[in-house]
Amino acid sequence: MNIAIVGLGLIGGSLARDLKSQINVKVIGVDANEAHQQMAVELGLVDEMVTLDRAIRQSQVIVLAIPVDAIEKLLPELLNMIGDDQVITDVGSTKEFICQSVENHPRRSRYVAAHPLAGTEYSGPKAAISHLFVGKKNIICEKEKSAEDALDLVERIFRSVGLTNLYMQPSDHDKHLAYVSHLSHVSSFMLGMTVLDIEKDESQIFNLASTGFASTVRLAKSNPKTWSAIFAKNNEHLSTALGSYINYLQKFKKAIDDKDLLMTEALMIEANDIKKILS
């Protein structure tokens, strides 16, 4: 089977790596960035790099692993181009706008909306790693709108790299991801900004990696282009999540300013409950 991966970044590249290692799978790569095209070949992520048109003609499955705004734009066009034996899926971190973009498309059933919950703070083809998806969850949205054979094939592909498929409606997906992923990224990015302001001249003194800072700021290394698109496409849920986060921080700051130890301790004891939902 020929599988086209459009976008050989962290997620597309990692998926390409795992699929290419399977018997009877040929991975065809597409990337608008010339440097990335070359890297993907050199790193052995794909069997060949071709143009988008050619990839569409040659592949049974097309995986869109480009920024969410680009998926939303490209998906309807690609659905016009494929045949009834072809399937398009994606790995975008937001699902509502993407699903809406093909809501009334006559070929909607050939698309399977997906989001594997996996990643690192690095980006580009060099960030692609093997087994990134093992033990992770893949969220499939509006499965009832996909043809049975298309859904079945896409689920098999994601399962083959170690993912477990779950089902969710796009609005629920976007709401939950705002809290468990997008908010964490904003939190990290702004923590980075705050500390950069004060610590610029101190890089020689501290080994910041040995403080709790390293893990909370890790995501601030993430790709701004990828994330600005995600935030824009999930801005309502993210704004609500951010508002709630800021409220809690203000409450905590007030307790600090009031020297209200009982309140700071009570808030932290409540937050400790996170142990229960982190498996």
Next chain:
Amino acid sequence: MNIAIVGLGLIGGSLARDLKSQINVKVIGVDANEAHQQMAVELGLVDEMVTLDRAIRQSQVIVLAIPVDAIEKLLPELLNMIGDDQVITDVGSTKEFICQSVENHPRRSRYVAAHPLAGTEYSGPKAAISHLFVGKKNIICEKEKSAEDALDLVERIFRSVGLTNLYMQPSDHDKHLAYVSHLSHVSSFMLGMTVLDIEKDESQIFNLASTGFASTVRLAKSNPKTWSAIFAKNNEHLSTALGSYINYLQKFKKAIDDKDLLMTEALMIEANDIKKILS
């Protein structure tokens, strides 16, 4: 040499573990918590557990590894009790109030103010691990106020577990730690609260450990008692750091609400600079 460790939690216990493995070191443990006394013996963290009075009489060096408010209270009393051949040091995460508590103490020179920058989100004797300090920094404050022999001995002890000693004034220490450690903890704790609010019923659906959330929220598992004391003793610097962090989050939220992609991207590009100061 006999070294007394007062408080066999994460830091005291880890230090005990490493020191006990050295030739010619006897580690004498003290802990007010009976369950922890027993655990420390069972886990082999110490050679014996004794009372504080007996530990003081039997040890050349006394390491205070209890909450910062308890250090501040106990330190002046202990300095009254020790002889000229004995030394007290500590591992407290704030230094200004502790140093002030013995500023005019006639035995000030027998105390070395220290803070090894190491830890995990776990607490208690069971959290104690070997080699926790290898490659990390130890901040020593007001070294000019310690007797030469006392400073030399304490530095050797910390070096022997893998720490590099650095020097800083207490106010600088507290200010920097507010940004690179204490703020990260508040950020994590409040992120935990925010997500708990919305995700309480979703624990079955998501494997949160596979999202960026796990690393940003890790510190929310930390011990509320330990941290409320730290925050109380560093409340001015922490309040400033938190205020700055909240401002950045509000700026980012505004950009999200205004759908100002250029601004969100610009802020994230700036935050990416954190790569340069994280070694």
